[in-house]
Amino acid sequence: MICDIQRGGPSTGLPTKTEQADLLQAMFSRNSEAPIPILAPSTPGDCFWVAVEACRIALKYMVPVIILSDGYLANGAEPWRIPTVDEIPGIQVKFATDPNGFHPYSRNPETLARPWAIPGTPGLEHRVGGIEKQDVTGNINYEPLNHEKMVRLRAAKVEAVGQDIPDVVPVGDPDGDLLIVAWGSTYGAITAGMKPMRAKGHRIGHVHLRHLNPLPRNLGEVLGRYRQVLVPEMNMGQLLMLLRAKYLVDAQGYNKIQGQPFKQVEIEAKIEEILG
Amino acid sequence: MTTASIPVLTKKDFQTDQEVRWCPGCGDYAILSAVQSVFPELGIPREKFVVISGIGCSSRFPYYMNTFGFHTIHGRAPAVATGVKIAHPELEVWVATGDGDSLAIGGNHTIHMLRRNVGIKVLMFNNKIYGLTKGQYSPTSEFGKKTKSTPYGTADRPFNPLGLAIGADTGFVARSVDVFQGHLKDTLKKAAAHKGSAYVEILQNCNIFNDGAWFNLTEKEARSEHVVQLDHGKPLIYGKNRDKGIRLNGMELEVVHLGNGNGLTEKDLLVHDEKHPNPAYAFLLAQMEEKPGFPTPIGVLRSWDRDRYEDVMAKQIQDVIAKRGPGDLAKLLHAGDTWEVR
Numbered sequence: 195m196i197c198d199i200q201r202g203g204p205s206t207g208l209p210t211k212t213e214q215a216d217l218l219q220a221m222f223s224r225n226s227e228a229p230i231p232i233l234a235p236s237t238p239g240d241c242f243w244v245a246v247e248a249c250r251i252a253l254k255y256m257v258p259v260i261i262l263s264d265g266y267l268a269n270g271a272e273p274w275r276i277p278t279v280d281e282i283p284g285i286q287v288k289f290a291t292d293p294n295g296f297h298p299y300s301r302n303p304e305t306l307a308r309p310w311a312i313p314g315t316p317g318l319e320h321r322v323g324g325i326e327k328q329d330v331t332g333n334i335n336y337e338p339l340n341h342e343k344m345v346r347l348r349a350a351k352v353e354a355v356g357q358d359i360p361d362v363v364p365v366g367d368p369d370g371d372l373l374i375v376a377w378g379s380t381y382g383a384i385t386a387g388m389k390p391m392r393a394k395g396h397r398i399g400h401v402h403l404r405h406l407n408p409l410p411r412n413l414g415e416v417l418g419r420y421r422q423v424l425v426p427e428m429n430m431g432q433l434l435m436l437l438r439a440k441y442l443v444d445a446q447g448y449n450k451i452q453g454q455p456f457k458q459v460e461i462e463a464k465i466e467e468i469l470g
Numbered sequence: 471m472t473t474a475s476i477p478v479l480t481k482k483d484f485q486t487d488q489e490v491r492w493c494p495g496c497g498d499y500a501i502l503s504a505v506q507s508v509f510p511e512l513g514i515p516r517e518k519f520v521v522i523s524g525i526g527c528s529s530r531f532p533y534y535m536n537t538f539g540f541h542t543i544h545g546r547a548p549a550v551a552t553g554v555k556i557a558h559p560e561l562e563v564w565v566a567t568g569d570g571d572s573l574a575i576g577g578n579h580t581i582h583m584l585r586r587n588v589g590i591k592v593l594m595f596n597n598k599i600y601g602l603t604k605g606q607y608s609p610t611s612e613f614g615k616k617t618k619s620t621p622y623g624t625a626d627r628p629f630n631p632l633g634l635a636i637g638a639d640t641g642f643v644a645r646s647v648d649v650f651q652g653h654l655k656d657t658l659k660k661a662a663a664h665k666g667s668a669y670v671e672i673l674q675n676c677n678i679f680n681d682g683a684w685f686n687l688t689e690k691e692a693r694s695e696h697v698v699q700l701d702h703g704k705p706l707i708y709g710k711n712r713d714k715g716i717r718l719n720g721m722e723l724e725v726v727h728l729g730n731g732n733g734l735t736e737k738d739l740l741v742h743d744e745k746h747p748n749p750a751y752a753f754l755l756a757q758m759e760e761k762p763g764f765p766t767p768i769g770v771l772r773s774w775d776r777d778r779y780e781d782v783m784a785k786q787i788q789d790v791i792a793k794r795g796p797g798d799l800a801k802l803l804h805a806g807d808t809w810e811v812r
Binding site for chain 1: 486488515516517518520523525532533535536537538539540541542543554558560561799800803804808811
C-alpha cells in the first residue's frame with residue numbers, strides 16, 4: 195500500500211500546498227512495464243473507504259496498490275458518519291498450505307494472483323525475486339516468449355481488477371452538452387461549480403473517478419454520450435492525456451497549477467466559456 | 471522440540487535443481503558448499519530457513535538454496551530481512567550479500583539492521599570489486615586500484631567492513647575465507663548459534679574481474695605467515711613455526727617474534743577475548759591488516775549479546791495489550807472528536 199499525498203512539486207516544491215501531479219508517475223514510474231492499481235479519494239471522509247478498497251484489491255489480486263490523495267484533502271475536514279464495524283466489508287485471505295500441486299508461479303484463473311505461501315510453511319519452500327520467472331514453476335527463465343507472456347500476464351492481472359469496479363454513473367445529466375471528468379480533491383469545487391449552468395438548462399454531467407487504474411469499464415461509453423468533455427486538474431493535463439490516449443476523445447483540460455485548489459467560481463466560469 | 475520430530479537433513483536437501491550461473495572458479499561455489507553443509511547440521515527444519523539477498527553475484531545465492539528465498543533489490547536485503555524477522559521471529563533469516571551491494575547502495579540499510587540488532591545472519595562476500603557488472607571498483611577496493619571505472623586508480627579509501635560493523639555495535643563480528651573450508655564452516659556454525667545480528671565477512675576471490683585479491687592470504691605458504699586465527703581464550707600466535715605473535719602495547723598492537731633471543735614466549739602474547747566489553751579491542755583487531763607487517767585476523771572478533779529489535783518490539787506489544795487490552799476497532803473508530811446528529 196503506497197499513500198502518495200500529492201503536493202506542489204517538483205522535489206520539495208511547495209511542501210504544504212496542494213497539487214495532483216503524480217498520476218502519470220503512478221501509472222508509469224516503475225522500471226519497465228509494471229502497472230499497479232491506482233485509487234484516489236475525493237473527500238477527507240472518502241480517504242477511509244478508499245483505503246479499505248485499496249487493501250481489498252491488494253490482498254485479492256496480490257498486487258501493490260497506490261492511493262493518490264493530495265494536500266487539500268490532507269488538510270481538509272468534513273463531517274464523517276462513523277461506520278459500524280459490520281458496515282466495513284471483510285477481506286478474506288487464503289494462504290497456501292498444501293505442498294501437493296503447489297507451484298509458486300501458478301495463478302488463480304479469476305484474479306491471476308499467485309498463491310501466498312508464508313515462509314515457515316513446510317513443503318512450500320520456493321524463491322521469489324526480481325529476475326524474470328517461468329510461468330507456473332517460478333524457475334529463472336530468459337526465454338523470449340516466456341518473458342512476453344509474463345509481461346502481458348502482469349498487465350492482465352491489473353486489468354482483471356476492473357471486474358469488481360462498479361460502472362460509473364454521471365452525477366447530473368446522463369448525457370448532453372458537457373461531461374466533466376475529474377479525480378481527487380476537485381470534487382467539491384466541481385459539484386458546486388456546475389450548478390448555475392445546469393440551472394440555466396444546460397445538460398451537464400460529472401464523473402469523479404475513484405479508480406484511475408484500471409479505469410471503470412463503461413467509461414468509454416459514457417464519454418461518448420456528451421458533446422464535449424472537460425478535465426479540470428491541478429496539473430498540466432495528466433488524466434486528460436490518459437483519457438485522450440485510451441478513448442480517442444477530444445477532451446479538453448482546465449489546468450491550475452498554483453498550489454491552490456480550484457474555486458467553484460472558476461469552474462463555473464470555465465463551463466460558461468465552453469458552452470457560451 | 472525433540473530431535474525425533476525433525477527428519478535428518480543432508481546437504482542434498484538444501485540444493486536446488488537450478489543451473490548455477492557463477493563463473494567456473496568463482497569463490498562463491500565454495501561458500502555455497504559450506505552453507506549447504508552447515509545448514510543440515512543445525513537441527514532446524516528446512517522450512518524455517520529464509521535466505522535473502524540484494525543484487526550481485528553474491529545475491530544469486532538464494533536461487534541455489536532449497537529454502538524460502540528472496541532475491542530483492544540492490545542493497546535492500548537488510549530491509550526485507552528485517553521485515554521477515556519481525557513478522558516471524560521464529561524463522562532463521564540469513565542474508566547473502568557482497569561488498570558492493572551491502573556497503574555501497576546498501577550501506578544505510580546495513581548499518582541500521584546491525585544497529586537494531588535484528589536476529590539476522592549476514593554473509594558478506596568481499597571480493598573488492600563489482601563482479602556482476604564486470605569490474606568496476608567497490609567500497610572495499612584498495613586506494614589507487616585501477617579498474618574499468620577508475621582507469622587511473624581510485625581516489626577513495628576503502629571501508630573496513632568489520633570496523634563498520636563494530637562501529638554499529640554489532641554483537642557478532644567475524645571473518646573467514648572462501649577457500650578455508652573447515653574454518654568457514656566452523657564460523658558459519660558460530661554465527662548460526664548467535665541470537666542477535668551476526669556479521670560475517672567472507673573473503674572471496676572473483677577469478678574473472680579481480681583475481682588474486684586475497685592470494686597474499688590464501689596461497690600455499692601465505693596462510694601460515696600472513697593469517698592469524700582468533701580463538702577465544704587462546705593467544706594470537708601464527709607463523710609456520712608458531713614463531714610470531716601479537717602483543718598489546720598500551721593502545722597499540724604490535725607484532726613480536728618469539729624465541730629469537732628476545733626472551734618472548736607465548737605467555738607474553740595477547741590472549742583473544744571475544745567477549746571483551748570494550749569495542750575498541752575488537753576495532754584494534756579489525757584494523758590490524760591495514761598496518762604493514764601485520765597479519766590478517768580471521769575468526770570471531772567479537773561475540774556478545776544484547777536485546778534483539780524484534781524481541782523488544784514483541785514485548786512492547788505484549789505489555790501494551792496487557793495494560794490496555796487488545797485493539798478494538800469500534801472504539802478506535804469512535805475515538806477523538808465525535809458528536810451525534812439528532
